[in-house]
Amino acid sequence: METFAALADPTRVGIVEALAGRARTVSEIVELFDVSQPAISRHLRVLREAGLVRAQVDGRRRIYHLEPQPLREIDRWLERYRRFWARKLRSLEAHLEEG
């Protein structure tokens, strides 16, 4: 899953979180982080290639939007593991009742 690699960098996770609030231009995103504009553009490229964001061209600006599909795929991947923590919770409960 390329999505995990795209989210492996904390700045990129921050960008995704910022775009969850609302769409933003590159300049707006640059203001949020303590890295240069080229570095942000590179992060945006990685996110774009992973399908996590989309750029809407508006004159000389690019308005970046969140694309939830890859996150949804992670959600589906996690399905298999939900029973694991359900089991953990049950055994924790059993332990508490017993103690």
Added chain:
Amino acid sequence: METFAALADPTRVGIVEALAGRARTVSEIVELFDVSQPAISRHLRVLREAGLVRAQVDGRRRIYHLEPQPLREIDRWLERYRRFWARKLRSLEAHLEEG
């Protein structure tokens, strides 16, 4: 989230998936992939440090188990984004009805 970085490598995702079936020794895991035993041990270390697996010592063997907690944190992180794809689905439905 360190978990994303731990899952950024396909071999490590494969190990997590294998351990979802059942706990396994290092040798068993090595058999599943086309990389050397030291490479697997390194991947296991990354997964261990991210809290995704736990090693139970059994003589000279280590039995690796899945630890679901970090995956559960991803699940909770995704919570915020669920409304995004719900919205997308609604607008898709609206589009279909209209068309």
Added chain:
DNA sequence: TGAATATATAACGTATAGCGAATATATTGA
């Protein structure tokens, strides 16, 4: 005890990631 087994670590090479500075490419507006 000593050979075999299971796993981890060390050492080293190469590829890739991430950064800033400089530069290229559009686009806007005076």
Added chain:
DNA sequence: TCAATATATTCGCTATACGTTATATATTCA
């Protein structure tokens, strides 16, 4: 048209990731 603005790309650097081979550390068992 030309300067300013917005963004992307290139370049060069350093750090880190991942792989293999070699080796270290336990542990088992004949």
